[in-house]
Amino acid sequence: MQQNRFHLLIIALLTTLGLNAQIFSPKKYPQQYFQWPVDAAVGIVANFGELRPNHYHMGLDCRTDQVENKPVYAAAAGYIAKVKIEPFGFGRCIYINHPNGLTTLYAHLNAFEPALENYVTTQQYLLQRWDVFLDIPAKLFPVKAGDYIANSGNTGGSQGPHVHFEIRDTKTDKVLNPLLFGFNIPDNVPPTIVRLAMYDRTKSTYDQSPQYVAIKKVGTHYEPVNATIVAPSNYISFGISAVDKVTGSANPNGIYGAAVMDNNQLLSSFEMDSISYDETRYLNAHIDYKTRSSGGPFIQHLSALPGYYNGIYKSYKNFGVTVMNNEPHAIAIVVADAALNTDTLYFTVQPPMPNAVKAPYNFNYTQKMIPGFINVFERNNLRFYLPENALYDTVNFVYKETPVANGATVYQLHNATVPVQCYYSISILDDVALTDTGKMMMKTVYGSKTDFKKANFSKGGWFTAAFRNFGTFQLVKDTLPPSLTPIGFKDGMKASSLKRLLFSVVDNTEEIGSFNAWLDGNWLRFSNDKGRNFIYVFDEKCAPGAHTLMIKVADLCGNTTTKTFAFTR
Structure with missing residues (x-):
């Protein structure tokens, strides 16, 4: 009897999906106002x-x-x-x-x-x-x-x-x-739903791995492979992996939007209609960042995390979280592209098993940090505070200090699987004898990445720099100037056959503060595309004859290298 009831509810959902046009309504942007911007096949x-x-x-x-x-x-x-x-x-x-x-x-x-x-x-x-x-x-x-x-x-x-x-x-x-805006890009191909994930929203998304649900295509929609899906708690949310293609192309693109319906009621939706560059980093709240940063797939949350404000989501009920009771819930997830082609995933979720033994929710953490609040952290040798918009979900923050022989202490601030939205200042008290406070850098390692920032000195021996990541942090003294190496060019050379001058600049902190060149005392423009090498392409600034080229490079601590080259064109 109950199964028949849910078959009827699914049919109702199918009928209700005339709501697609309301969920993802066409925008009133000028059509065909803009022409295609490049002389190539439209694609x-x-x-x-x-x-x-x-x-x-x-x-x-x-x-x-x-x-x-x-x-x-x-x-x-x-x-x-x-x-x-x-x-x-x-x-x-x-x-x-x-x-x-x-x-x-x-x-x-x-x-x-x-x-x-x-x-x-x-x-x-x-x-x-x-x-x-x-x-x-x-x-x-x-x-x-x-x-x-x-x-x-x-x-x-x-x-x-x-x-x-x-x-x-x-x-x-x-x-x-x-x-x-009505560009002539034919698209009658609906998105493909690749993956369904379920989350226990009684705890932070950073303190769990998603529960994956295998799905399959059945006719014109998707269903779970196994019909029985049991909620891990009374508060759950969903995420999906999905891609889209346009007609005649195998290239996988992103989806335009998605919505989740719970027992025939619209629960939450998002649309990729307009985004500012001030908002684009909120992608880290839209996806399961922990899973992705650990080498897993992109999973897009279908409800906003607590610290994601005024973004791409619209929540209609319970902030997009499914609140379970003693009855199963019929769920429909609708995924759309910009042409409003849609595909839908239907399933039912059973309430949590009564008296189920749950894994203990215990963490050996140092301090709980909550989105929407200023979170202050202070120790004898390190301090920082996170602005109220820094976190997307609760962080059970873990801290560790590791002394290093003949070097500065390494401070572990949680780990790189938790994202930070905005820059925040970290201050470290120097525990190594210093003679030059202007030569200090702060080094961070997060995941596979390493970054350096100039550390500013203040009273009492504190050094401060701003970052927007968790990971390890350490003070590093930098007294080494950058290296400057000509490639295919040398002092005293006849350069009439060359089309350009090429120089490699490398610094031990990977950060170049400035590069300047002067030809016969006049500033000369070198390009630095992709931050690799510095290149001057010979032009009218370098006439035939003898010339003197001086190049000066500096790192962020002001360590400089200056070299002079004589050559003839």
């Missing part, structure tokens, strides 16, 4: 909202036929408002403001169109910086739809030739999902 290799380390992917990665130097065009009329050049991130990038209140962004470019390239070069020499972020007067570079603005490339954080394309609200700088 994408990544979409808006795709899951990346510590951030959402914030635009479309447009195909360039796997080559560089494809023409890039203004997507609509307007004017070039900004240009950014940086070693990582966007690389070489153009912003265009449009009269409809939107801004388009084009990144990972090679050369800009000639007039803009000359303008940027002039500004770099005036500022004596290669990496720049320039605000450009509105009337200086007007564009019409389809005007050539640059060549495509692979600069910055790009790992292959493409154009990263964004659409933003000019006033708020909020990034909007470009797939909602």
